[in-house]
Amino acid sequence: MELQINDPFFQEKTKVVDALYQVLDPELMVNIIDLGLVYAVDFAIDGKILIKMTLTSQGCPLGEAIGQGVKNALSDDFPNHNITVDFVWEPQWNFEEISAAGREQLGF
């Protein structure tokens, strides 16, 4: 996910991404940002943050925990926001989405 500096919510989105570095995929032990699981962060609706993300596999038993992790990670920085996690399967995730830092942690 790339952030645009001319985005009106650039600062908020940067804060979100920073917070989401705390959320690990428990199986791979790499955070969800470096894994490329987060596709978009949306502040369009006042008081609401919509996180559009995916999982490494559909039906992943840890999906609920990862979604909860996203909400927990953002709740301190955005206490007055309603956080919604929307899991999407298009585009399908593949390991080319993993950042250089993520690849290093995975021993690629």
Added chain:
Amino acid sequence: MNIGKPPKNSAVLPFYGTGAVFFLILSILMFVAANRFQEHFFHPETLALVHIAALGWGTMIIFGAAYQLMPVIFEKELFSSKLAFISFWFLLSGTILLIVSFWYFKPGLFMIGGGILVLISVMLYNLNIFKTAALAVISIQKLFLLVSALWLLITVTVGIILAINLYYPYISYNHLEILKLHAHSGFVGWFLQLITGVSSKLVPMFLFGKSNKTKLLYAAFSFQNIGLIGFILDHFFLGSSNRVFIYFLLVAIGILCWLNYLMDVYVKRVKKKIDIQMRYTFISFLSLLGALILAFIIIIVSGNRWSILYGLFVFLGWISALIFGKTFKTLPFIIWNIHYKNVHGKKNIPLPKDLYDERLLFYQFWCFIFALVILSLGVLLNQIVSIKIGLLLWIMVALMYAFNVARVFLHKKTI
């Protein structure tokens, strides 16, 4: 959140815990019955051991893992966690009845009743898997899972027919020949096809590898099933003959196609580091190749020691190694989910890998290799001392495994 919920813990955890206990019982009873490794396999104690390995250990853990992984493989929620839990009690009670009635050789009500209880459990498993698959788009991996469930149903049904025949002989065919059909519909139909389907989905996920050679899996499916069906029908209607070699070859080609697919995934994998769980998987596949070679030897040379060795490589090599590895790829995650799901992302919390002792899993790996090699040599050379040393090592393997499983189960939330 628009994702399916994982199965309830009651649908999975009882199978893992009970499987570990059965494995410990199996290793102790193998030592108690060490002399049976030098005798013909059709012996009450050997039959009891085989059923502990096949039902109490292999099928018990595989049911739990299958209920956990069905949502991953079918990309749909498990149809019913309640049915899964009920199937556990039927499997447990049926297995206990079967084992006790085999060990003390009491054909009749308990043996047949045990078989019927296992059959009910398998029917519930079939209902769950087919209902879960009903709305899913069918892929080759899913097909393997569905067909393996049907083979298990056939295996258990033939088993009950044999149990009745032991009490009230009514089959005009040789009991031992039908036993071969029962055993191989279990090995090739149930275990092999389930493992082929699950591994061809999970190994690419774990290794970050991709293979475009899906045709190999279709070939594996066709060869394994044609070989097995041909073997059963030919053996049943025409009797034992040299044609068994053709069916052996068909199944062997099916196995090689599947292993070739996994090899392609392995070669193209992005994740270079291989963890201890994947090493167990590697040994498991080597053991399967060993079992294939032994099956070939059995066709050419008759001899009980080869049959015993074949059984060892199937149950203690292939299936056990796979379970050792996969237990710690699934169980810690389920327990972690119970304790830390709601605090994930908030505080520094342990990871699933922190719930078991990885060093112990490593020591268990080497102990397991030695146990398998020493026991196999003992059987091959007909040396009771070597057999007993090998079996003592198996008890150590079982203790280490059970300790690590218990450690995961008894994990206390640390925050």
